[in-house]
Each structure stands twice: as C-alpha cells, then as structure tokens.
Amino acid sequence: MIELIDTNTTLKSLPELKAHLDLAKRLELPIHPDPRKNWDNLKAALLFASQFEPTSRILDAGADKEPTSVFLPTMRQLLGCELFGMNLNYEQERETIDHISYVRGDISTTPFPNAYFDGITSLSVIEHGVNIDAYFSEMSRLLRPGGLLLTSTDYWPDKIQNKGKIEAYGQPVFIFSQLEIEQTLSQAAQHGLHPTGGIDFNVQNKTISWLGFEYTFIIFTLQKC
Numbered sequence: 001m002i003e004l005i006d007t008n009t010t011l012k013s014l015p016e017l018k019a020h021l022d023l024a025k026r027l028e029l030p031i032h033p034d035p036r037k038n039w040d041n042l043k044a045a046l047l048f049a050s051q052f053e054p055t056s057r058i059l060d061a062g063a064d065k066e067p068t069s070v071f072l073p074t075m076r077q078l079l080g081c082e083l084f085g086m087n088l089n090y091e092q093e094r095e096t097i098d099h100i101s102y103v104r105g106d107i108s109t110t111p112f113p114n115a116y117f118d119g120i121t122s123l124s125v126i127e128h129g130v131n132i133d134a135y136f137s138e139m140s141r142l143l144r145p146g147g148l149l150l151t152s153t154d155y156w157p158d159k160i161q162n163k164g165k166i167e168a169y170g171q172p173v174f175i176f177s178q179l180e181i182e183q184t185l186s187q188a189a190q191h192g193l194h195p196t197g198g199i200d201f202n203v204q205n206k207t208i209s210w211l212g213f214e215y216t217f218i219i220f221t222l223q224k225c
Helices: 014-026 035-051 071-078 132-142 177-190
Strands: 057-061 081-088 092-097 100-104 118-122 141-156 193-195 206-209 213-224
Touching: 014 035, 035 071, 035 118, 035 141, 035 213, 071 081, 071 100, 081 118, 118 132, 132 141, 132 177, 132 193, 141 177, 177 193, 177 213
Parallel strands: 057 081, 057 118, 081 100, 118 141
Antiparallel strands: 092 100, 141 213, 193 213, 206 213
8 A cells, every 4th residue: 555645654656656646646746757756855845834834934945946945835726834945056045936035045044033833844855965964953942832844855775876976966976875864863762852653764766767876765853853
C-alpha cells in the first residue's frame, strides 16, 4: 500500500511517485514541472493543510517561485494562510505575488522575528551547501512552540561519493546517507527539534537519476518543543 501523507519516510518506487502525481492532478493542485518533485510537495501540503488554520503563518525556506516551486501556491489553494518564500536568488528584495510574500535572503540568517511561523518547509535545499547546524538553529528560532519543520533531501542508505566533485547550483552534489541523516537529526535535537514519529529509512529502488547519480528522496518532519 502506498502511503500518501507519511512525512517521515523515503521515496521507495516509481509507482509511489506516480501515485502522488496522480493525486495532485485529481485534486486539481498546482503541478511541479519536474514530476519527481510532486512527491515531497504534495506530502508537505497535505500535512500542513491538516495541521494548520487559515490564520497560520508558513515559510518555504529556499523556495523558487512558480512554476518551479509549487508548495506555496498549493497551500494558497488548500488553506489560504499567510505564506512566505525565501531564497538568495530572488531579483527583488521583497515582493508579493498572488498573496505570497517572497523575501530575498539566506535561510540560515533570516530577518523574521522569533516564533514568527507555525510551519516551515525546506524541500530539496539542504543538500546544496547549507550549514546544517545554522539551518536548524534559525528554523528553531523562527518556529513557535509546537510548530513543524518539514525537510526533504537527496538520500541513499549507503554513502554515494562524489569523487569527481560534480556541481549543481554552485556546490558539489551531496547525497545524504542514513548515517548522515541520523547525525542531522541529532543536530536538530540540540535546537529543540524532534521527529514527529519514527523515520522509515528503508528503500526499494533508486528512483532518481540526475547528473550521473542514482538515489532517492527522504522526507522528515520535526516539531519544536
């Protein structure tokens, strides 16, 4: 059985990928132009739509704008809450598009006040040269007590070495191993962020092929104490 809402797990197969894409289409939600990216976007949106209210405030840390980032437009459609995106690559310092506020900046040193957000996502971002300790420190600062941080990233249980130092977005391609994810979760705990449930590290297939690397995705949700 394919689990569509579990947010502490891995992408295990191509049929699972297709199931998430098909559900997004049936719900008439925004579709990411890269079919693979609808897996974590949909999981994040369904979780947050079930946990938060129209008055909630949500940040997508490292978000692109439409159409290459669909989490925020999906949340706008599902819940209509107060939505923010942050990325260093935005051309303008701050702008609002279709009721979504986009703020240019580094996700590890944001301008937002303490406990400003109810929920934060960071989808396929932390593998691109992000300082993990600084990331968790800032996300913890931004979250209200009880708030949720949902993170997805590239993953394979055994370490995949990038011996040729192939780069993407100005950084060497990095794929987290199970040990590295476990170490990452330990760092998160030091900042008061703890998994909402057990993490399913098991995999079935290498569902992603990119720049000569084969791996899959992992997603995990942390709650601020």
